Amino acid sequence: MSVIYNRVALIGLGLIASSMVHAMRRAGLAGEIVGTSRSAETRAIAREIGLCDHIAETAAEAADGADLVVLCVPVGAMGAVAAEIAPVLKAGATVSDVGSVKQAVIDAVAPHLPDTVHFVPAHPLAGTEQSGPRSGFAELFDNRWCLIVPGDADADAVARLRGLWEGMGSFVETMEADHHDLVLAVTSHTPHLIAYTMVGVADDLRRVTDSEVVKYSAAGFRDFTRIAASDPTMWRDVFLNNKEATLEILGRFTEELFALQRAIRQGDGDMLHDYFTHTRAIRRGIIEAGQDTDAPNFGRAPKKT
Amino acid sequence: MSVIYNRVALIGLGLIASSMVHAMRRAGLAGEIVGTSRSAETRAIAREIGLCDHIAETAAEAADGADLVVLCVPVGAMGAVAAEIAPVLKAGATVSDVGSVKQAVIDAVAPHLPDTVHFVPAHPLAGTEQSGPRSGFAELFDNRWCLIVPGDADADAVARLRGLWEGMGSFVETMEADHHDLVLAVTSHTPHLIAYTMVGVADDLRRVTDSEVVKYSAAGFRDFTRIAASDPTMWRDVFLNNKEATLEILGRFTEELFALQRAIRQGDGDMLHDYFTHTRAIRRGIIEAGQDTDAPNFGRAPKKT
Numbered sequence: 001m002s003v004i005y006n007r008v009a010l011i012g013l014g015l016i017a018s019s020m021v022h023a024m025r026r027a028g029l030a031g032e033i034v035g036t037s038r039s040a041e042t043r044a045i046a047r048e049i050g051l052c053d054h055i056a057e058t059a060a061e062a063a064d065g066a067d068l069v070v071l072c073v074p075v076g077a078m079g080a081v082a083a084e085i086a087p088v089l090k091a092g093a094t095v096s097d098v099g100s101v102k103q104a105v106i107d108a109v110a111p112h113l114p115d116t117v118h119f120v121p122a123h124p125l126a127g128t129e130q131s132g133p134r135s136g137f138a139e140l141f142d143n144r145w146c147l148i149v150p151g152d153a154d155a156d157a158v159a160r161l162r163g164l165w166e167g168m169g170s171f172v173e174t175m176e177a178d179h180h181d182l183v184l185a186v187t188s189h190t191p192h193l194i195a196y197t198m199v200g201v202a203d204d205l206r207r208v209t210d211s212e213v214v215k216y217s218a219a220g221f222r223d224f225t226r227i228a229a230s231d232p233t234m235w236r237d238v239f240l241n242n243k244e245a246t247l248e249i250l251g252r253f254t255e256e257l258f259a260l261q262r263a264i265r266q267g268d269g270d271m272l273h274d275y276f277t278h279t280r281a282i283r284r285g286i287i288e289a290g291q292d293t294d295a296p297n298f299g300r301a302p303k304k305t
Numbered sequence: 306m307s308v309i310y311n312r313v314a315l316i317g318l319g320l321i322a323s324s325m326v327h328a329m330r331r332a333g334l335a336g337e338i339v340g341t342s343r344s345a346e347t348r349a350i351a352r353e354i355g356l357c358d359h360i361a362e363t364a365a366e367a368a369d370g371a372d373l374v375v376l377c378v379p380v381g382a383m384g385a386v387a388a389e390i391a392p393v394l395k396a397g398a399t400v401s402d403v404g405s406v407k408q409a410v411i412d413a414v415a416p417h418l419p420d421t422v423h424f425v426p427a428h429p430l431a432g433t434e435q436s437g438p439r440s441g442f443a444e445l446f447d448n449r450w451c452l453i454v455p456g457d458a459d460a461d462a463v464a465r466l467r468g469l470w471e472g473m474g475s476f477v478e479t480m481e482a483d484h485h486d487l488v489l490a491v492t493s494h495t496p497h498l499i500a501y502t503m504v505g506v507a508d509d510l511r512r513v514t515d516s517e518v519v520k521y522s523a524a525g526f527r528d529f530t531r532i533a534a535s536d537p538t539m540w541r542d543v544f545l546n547n548k549e550a551t552l553e554i555l556g557r558f559t560e561e562l563f564a565l566q567r568a569i570r571q572g573d574g575d576m577l578h579d580y581f582t583h584t585r586a587i588r589r590g591i592i593e594a595g596q597d598t599d600a601p602n603f604g605r606a607p608k609k610t
Contacts, residue, residue: 076574100524125524129588144523183517186507188524193569194499195525197562199584201554202491204561212488214590218449219405219430219493220500222597223528229588232581239569239577249506250566254559256509257502261555264498264544269381272544276537279504283434283534285519292527 004164005068005094006031011059011081012072013037013046014231015127016098018136020070021051023168026138036062037133038073046133064088068164071097071109076237079108091116094157098124100184100234102149102177104241118157121149123180124170125188129229142169143290149177185245189238190253193246195227196235309469310373310399311336316364316386317377318342318351319536320432321403323441325375326356328473331443341367342438343378351438369393373469376402376414381542384413396421399462403429405489405539407454407482409546423462426454428485429475430493434534447474448595454482490550494543495558498551500532501540 008030010017017035024030035052036059037043047055056062063069063085071078078097089095095117099105102121113119126144128135146165150158162172175183202213202221217225239246263271287294313335315322322340329335340357341364342348352360361367368374368390376383383402394400400422404410407426418424431449433440451470455463467477480488507518507526522530544551568576592599 125521127524145521147521183521184524186510187518187521187526190506191503191525191529193565194503194562196581196584197558197565198496198499199587200580201495201557201561203583203587205491205554205557213492214587214594214596216430216450216452216488216492217591217594217596219432219489220496220532221492222591223532224496225584225588225591226597227525227528228581228584230581230585232578232585235581236574236577240572240574243569243572246569247566249510250562252506252510253502254562256506257499257555257559260498260502261552264548264551267545267548269541269545272541273537275505276501276533276535276540278508279501279530279533280535280537282504282508282519283530286522286527286530289519289522291519291522292531 002028003031004029004160004167005066007066007068008033009056009062009066009069010035010052010072011062011069011085012077013042013051013133014072014234015131015135015140016124017070017072018046018051018133019126019138019140020072020136020168022136022138023141024164027167029164029167030068034062034066038077042133049134051133051136059084060088065090067093068161069093069095071095071099071105074231074234074237075099075101075105075241078105079112082109082112086112086114089114089117092118094118094120094161096120096122096161098122100188100238101242102147102180106149106151106177118154119151120153120158120161121151121177122161122165123147123149123184124165126170127230129226131231131234139169141165144170146170146172147180148172148174149180150174151177181242182245182248185242185249189242189246190249192227192230192235193239193250194253195224198224199228307333308336309334309465309472310371312371312373313338314361314367314371314374315340315357315377316367316374316390317379317382318347318356318438319377319539320436320440320445321429322375322377323351323356323438324431324443324445325377325403325441325473327441327443328446329469332472334469334472335373339367339371343382347438354439356438356441364389365393370395371398373399373401373466376400376404376410379536379539379542380404380406380410380546381538383410384417387414387417391417391419394419394422397423399423399425399466401425401427401466403427405493405543406547407452407485411454411456411482423459424456425458425463425466426456426482427466427470428452428454428489429470431475432535434531436536436539444474446470449475451475451477452485453477453479454485455479456482486547487550487553490547490554494547494551495554497532497535497540498544498555499558500529503529504533
């Protein structure tokens with residue numbers, strides 16, 4: 001593949017940005033990659049491991065002269081970064097982001113940007129429970145979806161960003177911001193909140209000691225703890241900035257949970273059995289769609305016999 | 306290792322029983338393994354793949370003359386199986402089970418058994434989302450815990466069963482039945498119910514089509530679908546038979562969820578950040594205890610760079 005952007009600036013150097021570096025390099029998509037982080041420690045680590053071609057001290061220094069600037073900071077920090085970089089943005093440059101919420105990011109970022117740049121918000125649906133500049137790897141986006149929310153952005157600028165994400169291994173789909181935020185509330189935000197809650201409950205129980213909960217976690221709980229080990233700042237910002245959709249889905253969840261709770265209390269085995277049979281079919285759909293491994297237990301215990 | 310039981314009978318041939326066959330054979334723990342299933346189709350598959358030394362037509366036929374009989378059927382079916390095998394049990398034999406609930410199994414099974422046998426309930430904390438006689442593998446119990454609930458059973462019989470589980474790769478701990486049921490309500494039963502609920506909610510949402518939920522599941526939801534793909538009959542019986550502890554933990558869960566929901570509604574970022582930071586530490590404990598892989602995303606996307 002050939003270079004799509006001569007100079008790419010990544011603001012924020014966590015899991016997504018560092019994976020983007022590796023994925024862009026794997027396919028030769030960027031002429032030069034400049035990165036920066038608000039944290040001096042993160043900048044030092046990035047320099048030490050040679051993550052980017054250059055590590056800038058500030059967002060403005062990184063964005064200066066870039067053909068593509070990608071905001072890879074928590075959703076709540078996007079607006080301030082946009083305000084900082086706005087004065088130095090090159091005419092014709094594209095500004096994008098990787099935030100898990102789209103409407104709030106658009107509201108926070110767009111007002112700061114000059115008319116001479118293209119703002120094309122995006123969200124790669126990929127991640128692990130790890131964070132920081134050392135956690136990235138080139139394969140993170142392979143066969144995962146990246147949702148682009150183009151609004152009324154220039155078609156050529158959108159096509160170019162799509163080319164970058166496809167070059168990094170992603171499938172790309174475009175979507176309206178509010179639909180994105182609702183879909184993600186279902187597939188990501190509410191599941192994360194529920195996992196955090198369950199882990200919190202387990203920790204809070206004094207009669208079941210920490211060590212027992214940890215020791216016997218393989219029975220299901222450990223899957224929740226993986227999800228609940230994700231970056232706290234990122235997730236705080238997601239919930240604060242996708243409040244309406246998350247609260248709506250949480251309301252549906254609670255309603256459904258109460259129905260199952262009632263079935264348990266009343267001993268309604270048929271209701272439970274029907275419910276559990278139905279959810280099994282959804283798992284099959286995900287495996288058929290190539291969005292998860294069909295290896296038992298995520299392949300933790302490979303079948304050798 | 307040497308033979309611990311000359312003749313082992315497995316009643317029910319699902320994931321746990323078929324894994325026990327492979328694990329016992331790996332270590333040479335059983336002289337002869339007899340299996341049976343209520344389902345003719347399951348018995349035919351077991352014969353076809355040569356799972357056991359002999360496949361019996363009925364539970365009574367399998368249990369006849371066995372030194373160890375293990376009930377590997379859903380919790381709700383244990384009592385009927387105990388009643389069926391009671392007349393043929395050899396004096397001095399051990400009867401055990403692998404049920405996910407212990408007090409209800411003891412209540413259902415113990416009254417049927419003659420005084421001449423040792424009843425030693427057990428519960429291996431291991432499993433995958435798959436089921437049936439083809440799903441077993443020898444490594445399933447390696448480094449996983451098996452909880453034995455000996456009550457007032459004969460110490461030699463308990464030590465012998467412990468030896469079997471250790472020989473199959475497990476760590477063994479003994480516990481009181483009601484404590485077992487509470488610990489499992491936290492580490493397994495409630496997490497499963499919550500996962501089933503979240504998958505049900507996603508499926509139920511008409512505005513977010515099935516295909517979108519499936520397509521974009523990698524953002525967290527797919528982990529829930531794995532848990533919610535477990536055997537429906539087994540899980541129906543778990544909830545019906547560990548009603549009290551599950552409802553108690555569900556109550557705690559709902560209380561906690563409402564507190565987080567309130568923090569989102571009120572925009573209390575500090576509360577959310579503190580909560581998410583705290584749960585992250587629990588994940589570290591589980592990895593340190595060797596109960597999960599520290600590979601990001603369960604090792605689904607191995608870091609190659």
